[in-house]
Amino acid sequence: MTSITPDPAGPRASTTRPLVQLSGVQKHFGDLHVLKDIDLEVAPGEVVVVLGPSGSGKSTLCRTINRLETIDEGEIRIDGTVLPTSGKGLAKLRSEVGMVFQSFNLFAHKTVLQNVTVAPIKVKGVPRKQAEAEGMELLERVGVADQADKLPAQLSGGQQQRVAIARSLAMKPKVMLFDEPTSALDPEMISEVIEVMTGLAKSGMTMIVVTHEMGFARRTADRVVFMDSGRIVEVRPPEEFFSSPESDRAKDFLGKIL
Numbered sequence: 001m002t003s004i005t006p007d008p009a010g011p012r013a014s015t016t017r018p019l020v021q022l023s024g025v026q027k028h029f030g031d032l033h034v035l036k037d038i039d040l041e042v043a044p045g046e047v048v049v050v051l052g053p054s055g056s057g058k059s060t061l062c063r064t065i066n067r068l069e070t071i072d073e074g075e076i077r078i079d080g081t082v083l084p085t086s087g088k089g090l091a092k093l094r095s096e097v098g099m100v101f102q103s104f105n106l107f108a109h110k111t112v113l114q115n116v117t118v119a120p121i122k123v124k125g126v127p128r129k130q131a132e133a134e135g136m137e138l139l140e141r142v143g144v145a146d147q148a149d150k151l152p153a154q155l156s157g158g159q160q161q162r163v164a165i166a167r168s169l170a171m172k173p174k175v176m177l178f179d180e181p182t183s184a185l186d187p188e189m190i191s192e193v194i195e196v197m198t199g200l201a202k203s204g205m206t207m208i209v210v211t212h213e214m215g216f217a218r219r220t221a222d223r224v225v226f227m228d229s230g231r232i233v234e235v236r237p238p239e240e241f242f243s244s245p246e247s248d249r250a251k252d253f254l255g256k257i258l
């Protein structure tokens, strides 16, 4: 069928194949059971915000999804494909799953534009001219095109994090993971990064976001995933989660942060 009529149930209709699918995922660090029987499906275009106390497993969850960590049991699928454990498949997967961390990890001795073009050129074999043209578009999109020839250290933290987002996007990922992307930033720089993330969400990017920015969670998340001690305790739309959390753990968590 080549019909272009939109699905009346919308892009997030339940018939759509999940873009990210975790089933029965278990992860241990030695004796520590860090992810306990995690089931989670993220639809194409969906924005999921992951909340939970420190040590509840949020970062580990993100790191298993792009295979920075292996899992002990269960299965993770990206766009229907089971996560590979090694080799070529892993490189391909890494380009499909973008990740932005609290620390920006830009290449210190490369310019801003080179930071954005190096992976497309080296990993995907994109011709330099094309990579640079696309890189400039991305820098434009995150509002730092005028900094293209500078070194990361010459930029503010907020600008560096926006470059890190552009660098991830340059690989044309299917899903973007954000692990506390604004936690290392001075307060006045948080909003410029949140704005870029909000724009990305509006553009239809599938996103899994660990953040303490409750405004972003309320406004932009389709669902909130609340974790505690390695378990997913609640999965709800933000308006429900924030107004009437069900579990005592979520009530306790919200009581501390709101």
Ligand code: ADP
Binding pocket: 029, 032, 034, 052, 053, 054, 055, 056, 057, 058, 059, 060, 061
């Ligand atoms: P969160 O991001 O929610 O703060 P993490 O996923 O970082 O939680 O950590 C979950 C638990 O796993 C914590 O108890 C943490 O100390 C532990 N942990 C995380 N990474 C490692 C590791 N590489 N080795 C051992 N323990 C780890």
Ligand code: MG
Binding pocket: 058, 059, 060, 179
């Ligand atoms: Mg963490």
